[in-house]
Amino acid sequence: MGIVLVHRPGALKAKIAKGDTVMIRRGKEKGKRGTVKAVFPRSGFATVEGLNVVKRHTKQGVGGAKSAGIYEKEAPLPISALQFVCAKCGAPSRVKYKLAPDGKKQRICGRCAEVAAEPAKGR
Ligand SMILES: [Zn+2]
Structure with a gap:
């Protein structure tokens, strides 16, 4: 044990x-x-x-x-x-990721694919 x-x-x-x-x-x-x-x-x-x-x-x-x-x-x-x-469709959704044209990872809504706000830095 x-x-x-x-x-x-x-x-x-x-x-x-x-x-x-x-x-x-x-x-x-x-x-x-x-x-x-x-x-x-x-x-x-x-x-x-x-x-x-x-x-x-x-x-x-x-x-x-x-x-x-x-x-x-x-x-x-x-x-x-x-x-x-999601801030746009207002529905609880999964977070998906996509690559922005500049190569940065963006979080998107799993329902409407709206790009979520950048995570705020710090606490
Ligand atoms: Zn959405």
Whole structure:
């Protein structure tokens, strides 16, 4: 008996990117849509604006560094539970790739072939 590896960290190429519209496919917020706030490809998670919000009860920090209270914060969702939503046809769709004339890879909608926005750099 040993450790079962689910996947190698960083081995997954996330098809969704910051700024994309996504739909949640499972969990308590199934069917809801939102904009991707941040993607963490190494852990396979992403946060979505306004979805999967959890309340954090924060204690006052030492010397008043933080104020006590309840803060709402988006908790990361597994990327596998998120589905890309095309900005043009508005339908949840698969992401396909095509090569632009300049040789760059572009993400396109699997339904209407509309070119998706360039993934935003950084978080
Ligand atoms: Zn489309």
